[in-house]
Amino acid sequence: MADLWALALALLALWRGYTTRALTRAPSPWSWQRRYAVAIDALFIASCSLSAAALWGRWFASWMAMPLGLAYAAMIPIPCYFERVNRIRWLHALRNAVFAVVAVTCFGIGIGWVPRRLFGI
Numbered sequence: 001m002a003d004l005w006a007l008a009l010a011l012l013a014l015w016r017g018y019t020t021r022a023l024t025r026a027p028s029p030w031s032w033q034r035r036y037a038v039a040i041d042a043l044f045i046a047s048c049s050l051s052a053a054a055l056w057g058r059w060f061a062s063w064m065a066m067p068l069g070l071a072y073a074a075m076i077p078i079p080c081y082f083e084r085v086n087r088i089r090w091l092h093a094l095r096n097a098v099f100a101v102v103a104v105t106c107f108g109i110g111i112g113w114v115p116r117r118l119f120g121i
Contacts, residue, residue: 001120006055069106
């Protein structure tokens with residue numbers, strides 16, 4: 001199961017890297033929102049990559065879920081890159097709720113309140 005989580009995290013990192021390219025190609029000067037989004041994307045990519053490598057290498061530690069939780073929590077105010085999600089209120093609220101649940105779960109894993117064995121890691 002750890003290998004499946006590692007693959008999912010690696011794919012998430014690749015996807016986020018792909019979508020971040022559009023943000024970084026915007027002309028200068030950048031707004032504070034764009035700088036914030038790129039910084040959070042960098043945190044997300046690094047967190048996913050570190051966790052994926054640790055899962056594949058079998059040296060994953062619970063604390064490694066904390067930066068991923070922080071990234072998900074920080075992504076809540078950022079608009080979705082799918083415009084339809086931003087336009088449909090209930091869909092945007094659902095996206096934010098999912099991000100909040102993932103963030104809390106990652107924090108729970110990081111501090112030991114949520115056992116990793118529930119996720120097969």
